[in-house]
Amino acid sequence: MIDGHTAFTGGVNLADEYINRIVKHGHWKDTAVMLQGEAARSFTLMFLQMWNLDEKTPDFSIVSEIPAAASPEAKGFVIPYGDCPVDADHVGEQVYIDILNRAQRYVHIMSPYLILDGELESALTFAAKRGVDVRLILPGIPDKSFPYALAFTHYPALLDAGVKIGEYTPGFVHAKVFVSDDAEAVVGTINLDYRSxxxxxxxxxxxxxxxxxxxxxxxxxxxxxxxxxxTRESIRKGSFSRWLWGVVLKPLAPLM
Incomplete structure (x- = not known):
């Protein structure tokens, strides 16, 4: 957030590999969006909620002190939102499931990790089964072997339902993006895994x-x-050790 008038959200962290200055896992693919106007004030409030998490008397005065920024003239709507592990509302997952359930033509997704619960896997497969073009882009070069192996365990069910899966051959995809029907999208920090x-x-x-x-x-x-x-054929020809790791780690998936 910058002075209450500009905010950025996406996958880009503050490290040299995120701008490909150093190379750890091939080319690092990431995304972010810049927001201006009232949406930036919402991100300021979310930051202060985190900042004041352990304060007895939270201070949000800076939000009221920031002059209201003139919103750029643009069509459509932007709704910033946050997700918190200390409440019962799984907002991040519900937004993703809502997009999948309402899609008419396509839902295209980029995520670095694929460790799904039953609800999200069902939403992905149901959308594909009713004719929606569901495509997933995942890393071709993993940064961690355990999540990479766990993603492999979801491939058969998704492929059988008609979900298309592509692994980014130049390197690692760290983007967290949903885009659907040329009408709606989500860009932020929320991966398709239990931790996020x-x-x-x-x-x-x-x-x-x-x-x-x-x-x-x-x-x-x-x-x-x-x-x-x-494809099913590429899975059959794939690494047995990756499959075996995935099966062994499956009971621990909610911790990853």
């Missing part, structure tokens, strides 16, 4: 009918063109 959906403080921006959505879709298609497609 249940155990972490996370944030994102829901975008509806805003002018940048075609750019988000174009970026997805460009990234998709650099992926190797996962």
């Amino acid at each position: 959906l249940y155990h972490h403080f996370e944030c994102a921006a829901y975008l509806r009918d805003v002018p940048c959505i075609p750019q988000i879709q174009e970026d997805f298609e460009d990234t998709w063109s650099k992926c190797r497609m996962v």
